[in-house]
Amino acid sequence: MPYNRETAGKGGHADFVRNPDVQRFLSDCDYMKPPSDAEAEAIISTFINAPAGHPPRLPNFVVASDASKSDNPINDKLPSTQLGFIKVSHVLIAMDKYAELIDPRSRFVDPFKVAEMHRNAQPITYVLPGSNILYRGSANVRDGFRRAVYDQLTANRREGANRMVLTETLLTLNDDLITIKACPSAECSEPIEHLEFTQSAQTHSCPACRTTIYATDWLRLHEGISDFGNNASAMTRMMNVVEHLLLAAFILELLRDTAHVQVLARIAFVVDGPLALFGEPAKLHKRIMSLLYRANLKLAGLGFEPLLVLGLQKTGAVMDHALLLERFLPKGKGVLRLIDDDYRSKYITGSSTPSANFGHETYYGQDFLFKTERGRIFNFALPYPFENKGIGYNSAEFAQMKADIAQYGSLVERACDLIRHFELDLYDNAIVPVALAHRHASISIMPGGKVLDLLTRASLSR
Ligand SMILES: [Zn+2]
Structure with a gap:
């Protein structure tokens, strides 16, 4: 994902917006508009003081992930022949080691020491066929893509006798049983009955x-793949799936062994982007939501605090809105707002008919806006602290439940403390672990399973 906010530099844009046809069209639309001074004051009066631990409540470890992709033609002479290449990097930061990265004179992270950390990491990569590429003798691009997704997710991404296989993670998330009701082949699509997939019968x-x-x-x-069209959005979906499955794989592995569960209470997972999955694979979000809930039940049973999973969004509608509000926010004071559905529809999406529950099919986390004492703004998300969105209540009730800040317990304070600890001038509204992970995914240089090996070892040594 790009770091700096990319501003369109195309000439003629102003002319286009002034065009009377465009103006007339816009008058028929609802969209985000800059708030008036009076509106902004009213919005800001609903912000609360951001909680802070004294001393700050920080984890012992931070695992940050960042994904990037390329879906370019394989070479300039074959512009319609496309290959998808996805990289997911993880950076593991032991907090006691992190202090050593900060230059005491400038309070900035020492780039030489950071470079050293980079040498210990390697992204996990996935390669997929795009338009005009037939993988392993498939009859069409889509069937080849299905096989490549399976092959790539079934490869073991850990070294030695250890395993990290995302197909297994996917099955575990689905209670070891996946049912498919129609043939996914491009040329068939016949309804099928009782086709059940388990760990021992994956095909x-x-x-x-x-x-x-x-x-x-x-x-x-x-389903997003066509033989000749641009398959970039399918690659983006795959990238998001992989990033969230890897998070689930880490958590499942640590939950498996009682000796490791305590690590979960001392770790923060930082995901670059919203806690949500969009498009065709969106239903996976429910399985991750339920995993996090069950992990927290286990932690609570052992007397530990809930697991901190933090989604950080550098761009998007919530950030755009925050930037419009920025000049009205109090200086030198940390303030916070839970973005409930009313707030979102009124000030962010500009919709007069809000859905019964925003993100019902996609989100497993709640957005917050946080302006730090130093003046930087973050859009972070925390997982909904519920097992599901609607068994025993309806979606409108869920919208109320998720907007109750008390439901998030210590997580809000811990999230704010973590962001304060890592906020940094060097990276625009980013925090250090994400910036590090990001650098990694962008330039290629620990297989992801290595993070897990280090974490399980760390849990035993403490
Ligand atoms: Zn078939």
């Missing part, structure tokens, strides 16, 4: 066309 043949169907087809990533 089946379609009873109608004999094409191989994979457990990973449940993600529906292939």
Whole structure:
């Protein structure tokens, strides 16, 4: 993801907006507009003082992930032949070691020491066929893409005898049973009955066309693939799926062994982007929400605090809104706002008919706006502290439940403390671990499983 906010530099944009046809069209639309002074004052009066621990409540470890992708043609001479390449980097920061990175004179992170950290890391990579590429003899791009998704997610991403296999993670998230109800092959799409996928049966043949169907087809990533069109959005969906499955894989592994569970209470996972999954694989968000809930139950049973998973968004509508408000926010004071659905529809999306529950099909985390004492603004998200969105209550009730800040317990304060600790002038409204992970994914230089090996070892040594 790009770091600096990219501003469109195209000439003629102002002319275009002044065009009477465009003006007339806009008058028929609802959209985010800069608030008037009076409106801004009213909005800001609903912000609360940001909680702070004394001393700050910081984790022992931070694991930050960042993903990047490329979906360019394989070479300039074949512009319609596209390959998807996804990289996900993880940076593990032991907080006691982090202090050593800060130059005591400038309070900035020492770039030479950071470079040293980078040498210890390697992104996990995934390669996928795009338009005009037939993988392993497939009849069409889409079927080849399905197979590539399965092959890539079924590869073990950990060294030695240890395993980190995302297809297994996907099945575990689904209680070891995935059901697919229609043949995903581009040329068949026959409804099928009782095709059940388990850890020991991850593939089946379609009873109608004999094409191989994979457990990973449940993600529906292939539905965005066409033989000749631009498949960039399918690659983006795959990237998001991988990033969230890796988070789930880390958590599941630490939950598996009682000796490691306590690490979960002392760790913060920082995800670059919203706690949500969009498009074809969006239903995966429910499984992750339920995993986090169950992890927290286990932690609570052992007397530990809930797990801190923090989504950080550098761009998007909430950040755009925050920047419009910036000059009205109090100086030198940390303030916070939970973005409830009313607030979102009134001030951010500009919609007069809000949905019963924003992000019902996509989000597993709640957005917050936080302006630090030093004046930087962050849009962070914390997982909804519920197992699901609607068994025993409806979606409008869920919208109320998720907006109750008390439900997030200590997590709000811990999130604010973490952001304060890592906020940095060097990176525009970013925090250090994400900036580090980001640098990694952008330039290529610990397989992801290595993070897990280090964490499980750390839990035993403390
Ligand atoms: Zn079929």
